[in-house]
Amino acid sequence: MYELLRGLEMHRITEKEKCDKCFLQRSNALRRRKKAFVRSGSVKRINSVRKNPKKHQEKTKKNILVKEKNEDFRYIQLETKKQKQHKNPLIIPNKSKYATIPWILRWKFRRVHPTCDIRIQQVDGGFFEKFGSLFREQVELTETKEKLEKEKCAKLAAEVIPSKLDYEQEENEILPTVESDSENEGSMVSSDSDLEENKDKNDLIFTALNIEELYAEILYEILHNVGCDVSYEIGQTTLFSYAQDAFKISNDKHNHLLDMAERKEPPELLLNVEIIEAKDLRSKDSNGMSDPFVTLYLNSNNTHRYNTSVKQTTLNPTWEEHFALPIADQNSEDMLILEVWDFDPAETVKEKFGKLFEVKGVKGMRKLVKEIALTATNGQHENELIGIAKIPLKTVPASGMTMWYSLDKKNKVSRQGVLKVRVSFSSEKNNQVAEQELRHMLRIILLHELETSKVAPYWWCGMFSPQANCLLTQHIAQSGLTPTEVSVCQYCVFALIHQSHALSFALFSKLLAGIVKPLQNNQICEDDVKLFWNATKKLLPSCFSIIRKIRKKTSNEKATMKQVTEVLKILNYILQLDLPPNTDLFPLNIYKWKTYTGDGPNCDIFGTINDAVVQGASDWMNYILENNNSRDESDVGRLTYYIQLIQLIKTDIQKSIEYYDKLFQETVNFQYAKSLYIFYQAKVSTLCEPEVTNICKNLKRLTFNGKTSTLMTTEDSKEPLSAGTSLFELYLAVQRFVVLGTGLCPADCDNFHIKNFHQWFHGGVAQWLDIAVYKALQRIEKAVELDKLTQVDNTVKYSSSAVDTLSIFYQVKVFWQQLNWPDVESSYTFIAKIIDDICRCSVFYADQMSAKVDGMGDHENVYEKKFEVTNEWCLAINNIDYVRETLEPFTQDLGMTDIIAKITDLKSPVDAQRCQHTLDNVIANAIDTVRNKIIELLEIVVNKMAPSMKRLLIEGAELCNQDSNSIDRLMMYVDNNLSTLHRELNEENFNRTLSIVWEMLGATLEEIIQCNLDKRRPPSFFDNLHKTLNLMLGSFKSPNDCSNCDALSRTERLLKINGLETNDLIHEVHLEMARNFAKEKESSYGEISVKVKFEGSAIKVEVMNARNLIAMDSNGSCDSFVRIHVLPEHKFSAIDKPKTKTHNKTQFPLYDEAFVINITHEQKAIKDGLILFSVKDKDLLGYNNQYIGEAFLPFSEIPETNKPLSSLPQVHLQLGRPTSLSSDCIRALEHRQGDKLAKEFLKKYKQRMGS
Amino acid sequence: MRSNHKNTLLKVVILGDGGVGKSCLMNRFVSNQFDEHSFHTIGVEFLNKDIDINGDTYTLQIWDTAGQERFKTLRTPFYRGSDICMLTYAINDKSSFKNLQMWKNEFLYYADIKENNQFPFIVIGNKSDITSEREVSQLELETWCNENGITSSIETSAKNASNVQEAFILAVEHWLRIEKRADKNETVYNDTVDLTKKQGEKSSCCIGSSDEN
Ligand SMILES: Nc1nc2c(ncn2[C@@H]2O[C@H](COP(=O)(O)OP(=O)(O)OP(=O)(O)O)[C@@H](O)[C@H]2O)c(=O)[nH]1
């Protein structure tokens, strides 16, 4: 644990960057750690494979059982074996790879770059890390994931294999001939005839044959082997015994048949000669050319000559003409003689050649040619020999040969040119019979070979043993079958045998390569064409079965690839051919999986390929679906199951892209992966849509109150949590699946049902957002708990939980980005929700933060309780502010502008504007709300400081003039705390704090003043208090701002007033009245006009007149006079108070009296001196003059001049009366109840008011 | 910048059938405007407004939701954490009145509220200006409220601005009543109140000591 903490701190110290960089770093770290996560996951999985060896064993056992039951499935079991071998190395390297990384090391790797504290993740088991970071690391992740999935897939495929047995058996039932074949091996009735759908004339020949006759024929052929290659290598006896083995003939029978064969006439063999071409012939004519032709004959029968046509004027003629020369006896010394002549046209010969076009039929032709040849050899013409070639028959192999021979001429050494000839043997046997025999031989021999050889049929590549080869070659040679005929035979026989012994598809494709051209050119007889198509019909099911079961051999990709390649080649060849009319290439009773619905024969190869591909995928999927025994029926279980299923499907498609797609496209121009995808997307849709929609509809909402701070992971919330989480995982899985489809089929993907998959999940989004908030709140709680309230590093003033909180927000954002929600209207709403949620998280963070620091900095000892502003407090405030600052940039990253633009398109600009407005408001509200929280916290701080500051003020007031270290101590307190705040907080928050402090001081002082006024404190108390306040304000770093605070300046004034002596206070009242009167524009009491000036140390006053005086007497008029006072009274106590004469019964008296009031220079210098003109109504008796009103003229407005008063302008002064008893000064006076002066003044004041 | 005296924040959600005039009510209240041709709300709309009651300022965070059925999944996430819920119908639309029960239930479920009679619901019958087409009488409204234990209801018109301000004030007052009741039960300390108390104690103690000197 300690290690872990240190690691964390280290990280934080190194994190010098500001916010954005910090983000970057974090996302990097995240990426790195994500890897580690995946790795550990894969290790786990491998372990689970290793933990379950029992399962594997069982599987192997099953396979062996199968083997015993059915020989035919040898290859299956072989494959399983292979797979197992394949599998182990797969596990071992992986295991060793992870084993080499010590666990500790990996753990350390984790620690070096923690995003948010690992322990914070532990709160929810890495909830966000699981999905949140997928987005950015998708590439990286998919790589690793794919690997895992492949592995899983291989495992699953291994499970699929046993089920393959079912298919095979099923197919065998469809083709009963195969079974009868193996049962009746002894009595060898042609199974071809069984298969033939329509019996035709060929049948007669086929039924005539039986195995003994065929055997006798073979023996006969052995006895009369032809060609040079036979007897040297393999003796007759070897061949006899091989044939006996292959045909399973008893010795007696063999001897009997051999005897019969020996007694039979030797075969009439023909030597087939094809004169192909000659080159570089010597010229014989004057024109430097020749007109060559070839004469050929056997040495033993030199009268029987054959001639080719004459090629005119060439030295490189091409003939390509065929001749069949009967071989008289077994004269092994016989020779074929070839003579090349230059034709010199004699009339007669020319005439004869002319007849050439008239004769018909081979016999006539031969006759004619013979005649021409005779003429030529008789020398009755002037033909000239170019050269001769001699071929001893014993040099010719049974299978024939093609060679260039150089031409010789007697006595000539020079070269006469070269001649290309093909020589082979043949018999005059019926071709149909010969082919039929060949097919049977092929079948018997091949079955025999397969039985005796140790090689699995699949690996058989067309190579017979030498003996078999010899028998077959002899038969072919002695029957004179052409290579094409042989190929067709082989094709048919192999196709038949393939039904029971899967032969390599390469065999067929190789044969087809030779057959396709002749077929296209109609060079194959009708019967063979029919046979060919029947064979093809037999072959095709297994071809499509390969395509259908493309998945079964996952362990040996190469072999499967090879097989598929060959199958596709076969299909490609078939595609190149014209089908004979009315061929039902894909009978529905065999192709049960076909979707073909048309009437009549079906020859749609592409359709069948597609069906096979889809069927294969469908079988595979059904297998998975059916074998999911341990199915967890809870929502989460089902969802998890679908996630796995989609992953498997995705892997399957990816594999198909990797291995087969190109193959299919290049060979048969078929889009394999696309076809698969189209199938899967429909399947996934039908499977998932109803489930997901249903689960979404019935999701239990998360029960947590967004406001309270206690988050409990109760059992209640667990289920919706995990259901929501799984749902989201499934969403991502489908999303990635859809992305895959967009890449695969860019043109069609819009029509896919799965395209709108998000609609299935619609009801889940709100849940996810709720979960996200829930998790975020949990994490924040943990982050605050773990925060040690120290700066993340020296350059920043916030601590770990702020960084952690931001990274939580970041996770929420990534979560949203990952969702990539396509629907515009809901996207808009969800963004609003996310912003609101983030705001909620911020507020929650602020609350947690303030709860954490609450109680910090409180000191208590026997003498006092004290609060010190600590760095922790400041960090807490900074943290919240840091989070608040990032709110706006955060919201910008949610893709708002994009969404608003889309709403403009989709709905209307007005709607878009309203949405924009709402989002702006939500953001503003969020920021404001968090700011409110900051202020709340600042208030707490200030309020905590309040008691100490209050004490300072009071003590200051009591003890100001005495030396007291208690004041120093308290001054220090304020100073320290404020400078801490100043140092740690940013300017905005510090200023905020100050204004809160001032407000607090204002309120506190008012309280103190009130309290002490009640106690009748002397003015000096308030004066001292005032001084102390100023002292304190001085310790604020920016005292100039304190004037902004109304409360404080008001209390300051209060202090000033209460600190004044009564005389000064009274003057203050007058000054206030002077100010108030000056503001009046009109007065209901009247107005007086005066002229006043200073001259030396005298005030010269002339009272001019008064107007509109208020009527005081019952007669509606008044008898007024004006008295002049100089104030403040106590400073001008010895000065006259002159007055004018009384002017009776007029409201507009003209006084016109001038006065001189002598004062001292000191008195004149009094700044706030006032002249008071008091207008009164003279009482008849003179005792009780009535007060009309008064006017003030401040010294500051009186000019100092030598000019006579008469030259000065009149000053008009409105008369007024005191109005308020609630002014601060009056209230201060009221509090001085023991003060006579104050009492008297107040009494007069009230009289003046009331009159 | 907001003054340093923080306001009480109250989250208000307005619910009711599409077209009963929720958005108009909010706009009338916040910006004193009325739009005759207002569009259906997409998902939610948000505005906030300060309102003074008995000298205290409250900041109402008003979430106006979309009443159309297709927006159900979009609006319900916003119910959580609400302080006040306004159930709205139009007096000329009986079915919107009938749906109040559904709205109330939907709210209680998604807002995750346990004791429903503790929650400040207020029922608003809007469009009171078109009495000629009235389909829901005031008596019916009262009856429904009584049956559902709701004590606050009012008829408003966003069009001619009658009772709109009053409706929101009524809602906050209702909230205050319930809040006070809760305060009494749970003695939840408000920070400011709490601190003033402490201050009071301390100052008297200080003064006491200074008196002795
Ligand atoms: N006569 C009258 N019409 C009103 C009043 N309030 C709203 N309307 C009209 O009713 C219609 C719908 O008002 P909105 O505020 O958009 O309805 P809403 O409840 O927000 O509807 P949704 O957003 O779909 O839930 C508009 O055409 C308004 O002009 C009202 O008090 N009196």
Ligand SMILES: [Mg+2]
């Ligand atoms: Mg609306």
